Amino acid sequence: GPGALPGPAVPALPRRLHLRQEERHPLRAAHRGAAQSVAILTYLSCKYQTADHWYPPDLQARARIHEYLGWHADCIRGTFGVPLWVRVLAPLTGTQVPEEKVERNRTAIDWALQQLEDKFLGDRAFLAGQQVTLADLMALEELIQPVAVGYDLFEGRQRLAAWYGRVEAFLGAELCQEAHGPILTILEEEAKKTLPVPPPHAYPGMLRRIARIP
Amino acid sequence: MSLELYMDLLSAPCRAVYIFARKNGIPFDFQFVDLLKGHHHSREYIEINPLRKLPSLKDGKFILSESVAILFYLCRKYSAPSHWYPPDLHTRARVDEFMAWQHTAIQLPMNKILWIKLLIPMITGEEVPAEKTEQMLEEVKKSLQLFEEKFLQDRMFITGDQMSLADLVALVEMMQPMASNHNVFLNSSKLAEWRMRVELTIGSGLFWEAHERLVKLAEWDCSTLDPMVKERICEFLQKYK
Numbered sequence: 001g002p003g004a005l006p007g008p009a010v011p012a013l014p015r016r017l018h019l020r021q022e023e024r025h026p027l028r029a030a031h032r033g034a035a036q037s038v039a040i041l042t043y044l045s046c047k048y049q050t051a052d053h054w055y056p057p058d059l060q061a062r063a064r065i066h067e068y069l070g071w072h073a074d075c076i077r078g079t080f081g082v083p084l085w086v087r088v089l090a091p092l093t094g095t096q097v098p099e100e101k102v103e104r105n106r107t108a109i110d111w112a113l114q115q116l117e118d119k120f121l122g123d124r125a126f127l128a129g130q131q132v133t134l135a136d137l138m139a140l141e142e143l144i145q146p147v148a149v150g151y152d153l154f155e156g157r158q159r160l161a162a163w164y165g166r167v168e169a170f171l172g173a174e175l176c177q178e179a180h181g182p183i184l185t186i187l188e189e190e191a192k193k194t195l196p197v198p199p200p201h202a203y204p205g206m207l208r209r210i211a212r213i214p
Numbered sequence: 215m216s217l218e219l220y221m222d223l224l225s226a227p228c229r230a231v232y233i234f235a236r237k238n239g240i241p242f243d244f245q246f247v248d249l250l251k252g253h254h255h256s257r258e259y260i261e262i263n264p265l266r267k268l269p270s271l272k273d274g275k276f277i278l279s280e281s282v283a284i285l286f287y288l289c290r291k292y293s294a295p296s297h298w299y300p301p302d303l304h305t306r307a308r309v310d311e312f313m314a315w316q317h318t319a320i321q322l323p324m325n326k327i328l329w330i331k332l333l334i335p336m337i338t339g340e341e342v343p344a345e346k347t348e349q350m351l352e353e354v355k356k357s358l359q360l361f362e363e364k365f366l367q368d369r370m371f372i373t374g375d376q377m378s379l380a381d382l383v384a385l386v387e388m389m390q391p392m393a394s395n396h397n398v399f400l401n402s403s404k405l406a407e408w409r410m411r412v413e414l415t416i417g418s419g420l421f422w423e424a425h426e427r428l429v430k431l432a433e434w435d436c437s438t439l440d441p442m443v444k445e446r447i448c449e450f451l452q453k454y455k
Contacts, residue, residue, distance in 0.1 A: 035318065039310035046303055063278050063287045070280030071265070073317035104452075119264060211349065 035077070038069055041134050053131040064128040068120055068135040072142070075112045079105065080142040082213055087149040088190055092198055093206050101213045108214075109146060113153055117160040125166060136167045148183045217242040218272040219284075220262055222249040223427045224393075226321060227281030228269045229386040233416055233424050234285055234379070238294045250434060252443035282313045285379050297376035305373050312365055312372060312380040316387065320361065323354045324390040324398075329451070332394035336436050337447055354398065358388075362404055370411060377415045385412045386424075393431040 045055040082105040128135040154161035221228035271278045372380040399406040
């Protein structure tokens, strides 16, 4: 629309949003921040009048994004973070995620990837249509977690692999490096023991989180 | 061609869509998809929604799933009064924030209570270990506390003086455990007052009509459950045990 900035105008990615104090206040999450990134993204899209394709004004196009995001909240969020807990975070507290939960999570991930490829992507270029939207951004950031700890998400899923590459290409190498650098080097840092060790008072919360893994 | 809504009012997301459509006088054909009979796995329904979930909307050729997406769509297409999804940027963001948070913070735990206290014992004949039940009730308590402290605060409704989609979704989900005789509103007068306010705004007639099937769930004769559906349920139950 008028005044829209060229290129991917949504600043960085949910994990790295730098909000000024005034913007931080209405959306500050006192608890878990991950769920709220959707609300933050739509807020920013509207307030900064980003390019239409991110959150198109058309009724049906926008409905497709909300449809994806609803499913994402149930089936992607949480599920795709578990490998990080398994491989890095639980060990940092000196615990292991039980093998049966690891297996169940792999099955859930496989199933979700199949739905992503078949129902949401289909033969389209992106998850909610033919252009990049907030849906693709949210999905990419979740999928990168198991990728970072060595899961092969794309074996036998060429269409999904192509989509992943397309989203990264759209964002551009520089932005991807800036936003994804830290998570993609997490195993290296773990090996070098340069990861921050959680303070003891954080353990109960972390253990509760691990207990909640189905 | 008229609007079709595929629903079973046992499901909280379906009740939200049903109540919203009825309250706003949106004409629709109620396509009943019986969850207890496993009709969401039928070939006919899989054509509508291959993910086999409820509710779904069919508006001409346009098919849409996910209750939040459906609510936003109906709100806009039928120009519902603005209090349902306020146009002010910050107020709308509050609704969006709640809608994103509620999936895992409210809907999931409320359903867990229903499964643990009623459906698992009823269908499998087994009780869930007390420790798991305790853990789950603790989680629910925390979520409700957060709901009060962050979303409701000292306001009449989540966005202020008027009800919005957020209150509707919150309430129908918090009603889910009622089917297992578990009333989450007993411990907090603030929550109970909010509940009453939302019910009265919707209209008690419509509210209780929407919840009739839910509150009668304990009377369901589950011996009529299709064995294949029962097997699927038992698999699915593993993660609650």
